[in-house]
Amino acid sequence: MSAYKRVQAIIIIIIIITTTITITITITIIIKQWATFARVWHIYDATWQNPFDSAKKICKVLMGVNKPVYHPLVDCGDQVVVINSRDIALPGDEWKKRVYFHHTGYHGGATWTLAWELHEKDPTMVMWKAVYHHMKGNLKRRHTMQRLHIYPDSNVPKEIMENISNQIRQPRRVPIRLDTYSEEDVQQYPKVADWPKDYILR
Missing domain, CATH: 3.90.1180.10 (Ribosomal protein L13)
Structure with a gap:
């Protein structure tokens, strides 16, 4: 293959690649524009x-x-x-x-x-x-x-x-009501303080 034909093949490949990139960019811009103006x-x-x-x-x-x-x-x-x-x-x-x-x-x-x-x-x-x-x-x-x-x-x-x-x-x-919490959620909630051992709950 002569040097002239190699250069010609490289030029054709470059043209194809740049055309593909241009089409892709153009399609992307069009889609962005559609998305912007769409309801x-x-x-x-x-x-x-x-x-x-x-x-x-x-x-x-x-x-x-x-x-x-x-x-x-x-x-x-x-x-x-x-x-x-x-x-x-x-x-x-x-x-x-x-x-x-x-x-x-x-x-x-x-x-x-x-x-x-x-x-x-x-x-x-x-x-x-x-x-x-x-x-x-x-x-x-x-x-x-x-x-x-x-x-x-x-x-x-x-x-x-x-x-x-x-x-x-x-x-x-949106606040959550206390009766909507599951028993597991109540048990996993961290305790800040605990009742004293001699305290009687009524």
């Missing part, structure tokens, strides 16, 4: 969570603030499914003190509803209002809120559950 479905468990702290996290995902391509004029937010909204927890005595105002637009059409009354009527409404009021009031808010799906319990339609691919972390750890 991802997220799930959020509202059990024992403050709806106003939860609203901060949910709004970021609904508006797409967590994405690198975010712009206020670009509609790039994701879908959010909130479950167990019946089990939300308001801090202190907010259930008795927080009041929701509504006006029909007619004379004498003003109503004031306490948070616990509204929650009894519709277990999803307190969470919905928390997210709605946390979002900036512009013309896109109504369309953005259509991507929020709230369910009072964990019964979510199958066609929605099939789409979910991510979970939003809860801002607060």
Whole structure:
């Protein structure tokens, strides 16, 4: 084999390798772009969570603030499914003190509803209002809120559950009741102090 043909073969191999690398990089960039602009479905468990702290996290995902391509004029937010909204927890005595105002637009059409009354009527409404009021009031808010799906319990339609691919972390750890611990967990828990030998348990 002559030196000219060897050089020609090496050049062809280099061209093939660089073309393959370029195609691979291009496909990777395209997939990243698809993943960035795709509408991802997220799930959020509202059990024992403050709806106003939860609203901060949910709004970021609904508006797409967590994405690198975010712009206020670009509609790039994701879908959010909130479950167990019946089990939300308001801090202190907010259930008795927080009041929701509504006006029909007619004379004498003003109503004031306490948070616990509204929650009894519709277990999803307190969470919905928390997210709605946390979002900036512009013309896109109504369309953005259509991507929020709230369910009072964990019964979510199958066609929605099939789409979910991510979970939003809860801002607060859910406390565990003492009667839910197994006997083995209780025995393994480290003892800080023990009863004196002459102490009588009654």
